[in-house]
Amino acid sequence: EHSKQSLYEELNMYSSVKNVIGVVSGKGGVGKSFVTSMLAVLLSRKGYNIGILDADITGPSIPKMFGITKKAKGNELGIIPEHTHNNIQVMSVNLLLEQEDDPVIWRGPILANTVKQFWTEVYWGELDYLLIDMPPGTGDVPLTVFQSIPLDGIVIVTSPQDLVSMIVKKAYNMAKMMNISVLGLVENMSYVKCPDCGKEINLFGKSKSEEISKEIGVDILGRIPIDPVIAQLVDKGEFERFDCDCLADAAKQIENIFAK
Numbered sequence: 295e296h297s298k299q300s301l302y303e304e305l306n307m308y309s310s311v312k313n314v315i316g317v318v319s320g321k322g323g324v325g326k327s328f329v330t331s332m333l334a335v336l337l338s339r340k341g342y343n344i345g346i347l348d349a350d351i352t353g354p355s356i357p358k359m360f361g362i363t364k365k366a367k368g369n370e371l372g373i374i375p376e377h378t379h380n381n382i383q384v385m386s387v388n389l390l391l392e393q394e395d396d397p398v399i400w401r402g403p404i405l406a407n408t409v410k411q412f413w414t415e416v417y418w419g420e421l422d423y424l425l426i427d428m429p430p431g432t433g434d435v436p437l438t439v440f441q442s443i444p445l446d447g448i449v450i451v452t453s454p455q456d457l458v459s460m461i462v463k464k465a466y467n468m469a470k471m472m473n474i475s476v477l478g479l480v481e482n483m484s485y486v487k488c489p490d491c492g493k494e495i496n497l498f499g500k501s502k503s504e505e506i507s508k509e510i511g512v513d514i515l516g517r518i519p520i521d522p523v524i525a526q527l528v529d530k531g532e533f534e535r536f537d538c539d540c541l542a543d544a545a546k547q548i549e550n551i552f553a554k
């Protein structure tokens with residue numbers, strides 16, 4: 295707790311952030327950015343001031359999802375984040391690169407240092423929630439990020455195939471080792487809904503999420519179907535317009551946890 299306090303003190307001095315939530319996954323491509331953004335939008339629709347810190351430096355996808363093309367600028371307050379149409383503050387390495395498709399070929403310590411600066415140098419203003427799209431996996435970079443930003447809790451994103459392996463438990467154990475509370479699991483791409491009859495089809499067989507959640511003693515915050523309509527919104531940079539209540543309960547649970 296003591297070190298968390300000191301990390302909080304390193305925040306950009308003109309900003310105040312009430313709650314910091316990390317979104318993690320055992321590996322890339324399971325929808326970590328998707329879930330980060332969906333939670334951000336749902337909490338923002340409830341009237342909270344929200345920021346997204348894109349800590350997935352080598353695979354930054356947040357700006358594109360929201361159609362943000364402008365670059366971040368700096369002034370005497372710090373680095374000024376960009377914002378979505380509905381005023382979610384966003385900071386990502388993509389807002390600093392000349393070309394969006396420039397590869398980030400930095401080594402681990404530089405990656406971690408950049409993320410740290412997104413905490414210490416960015417003028418976030420007053421936020422109720424800062425959501426962090428964490429680097430995937432349990433390697434060196436995510437570990438350093440865990441140690442450099444005061445996380446109040448994490449959400450673990452999994453795909454159905456993920457649940458079969460030990461990946462989820464690894465992510466869970468890493469959080470535990472760092473004394474960070476696990477808010478719950480989100481199972482992404484867990485089914486598709488038939489557009490004609492509405493029937494839910496489990497593409498990967500019966501879900502294992504309940505089994506795992508019992509085993510590690512963590513709640514399931516929600517299950518998200520593969521949704522081609524939202525996938526198209528992502529491609530158009532219009533993610534914020536999604537219409538899906540699949541994480542509404544998750545947002546409510548998060549609200550309740552931090553209201554205490």
Ligand code: ADP
Pocket residue numbers: 319321322323324325326327328329353355430482483518519520521522524525528
């Ligand atoms: P990660 O951050 O874990 O690497 P992303 O969130 O970038 O993964 O998701 C990978 C790709 O899959 C993206 O193009 C994203 O829009 C798409 N995607 C993720 N979840 C869903 C979903 N539930 N329905 C449709 N497309 C999805």
